[in-house]
Amino acid sequence: MLQKKICMLGAFAVGKTSLVSRFVKETFSEKYLTTIGVKIDKKLVTVVDNEINLILWDLAGEDAFQKIQTSYLQGCSGYILVADLTRRASFEKVIELQRRVEGLIGDIPFVVAVNKSDLENEKDIDDAYLEELAEEGWDLTHTSAKTGEGVENIFVQLTRKIIGV
Numbered sequence: 029m030l031q032k033k034i035c036m037l038g039a040f041a042v043g044k045t046s047l048v049s050r051f052v053k054e055t056f057s058e059k060y061l062t063t064i065g066v067k068i069d070k071k072l073v074t075v076v077d078n079e080i081n082l083i084l085w086d087l088a089g090e091d092a093f094q095k096i097q098t099s100y101l102q103g104c105s106g107y108i109l110v111a112d113l114t115r116r117a118s119f120e121k122v123i124e125l126q127r128r129v130e131g132l133i134g135d136i137p138f139v140v141a142v143n144k145s146d147l148e149n150e151k152d153i154d155d156a157y158l159e160e161l162a163e164e165g166w167d168l169t170h171t172s173a174k175t176g177e178g179v180e181n182i183f184v185q186l187t188r189k190i191i192g193v
């Protein structure tokens with residue numbers, strides 16, 4: 029069985045943990061436990077007739093990332109950068125994280141989740157900003173851990189990039 033490690037990255041409270049729980053358990057909890065250290069979940073996906081066991085690594089906010097860095101990223105096949113539609117600063121964080129990760133482990137597949145799409149009316153970024161990122165070659169997908177929109181899609185999209193189908 030093919031196993032691929034995927035790392036969740038992004039600023040604090042953008043929805044990393046919620047996206048993983050929605051994907052793994054298909055639920056969304058209004059309550060959540062702040063992740064301490066690293067949390068590992070597994071999910072079996074079938075992508076274009078390939079069965080892959082995804083090993084999903086999730087951690088607490090940016091502070092934890094400062095400490096963990098290479099050990100967290102070691103053996104990672106791809107990563108999901110998560111930004112929060114209602115917080116512009118979370119996009120700047122994603123850009124910074126991407127550079128840092130590339131510097132540490134090189135050019136590996138990644139996708140960007142523009143999360144909290146259910147909060148469209150509290151949007152803090154405009155479409156032109158997202159278009160600029162897309163023009164730089166970034167794959168952006170609107171997701172909502174609350175409604176489930178785009179959640180399956182973003183994990184599948186990354187898996188396809190990783191295995192090249």
Ligand code: G3D
Nearest residue numbers: 040041042043044045046058060143144172173174
């Ligand atoms: P993190 O793991 O990136 O730190 P969490 O983020 O998954 O813990 O989520 C942080 C907060 O955002 C939580 O709210 C969670 O319920 C909420 N959240 C996550 N994803 C979404 C989403 O798609 N839509 C909405 N509306 N909320 C979301 P609380 O209130 O518990 O802090």
Ligand code: MG
Nearest residue numbers: 045063087088
């Ligand atoms: Mg978390």
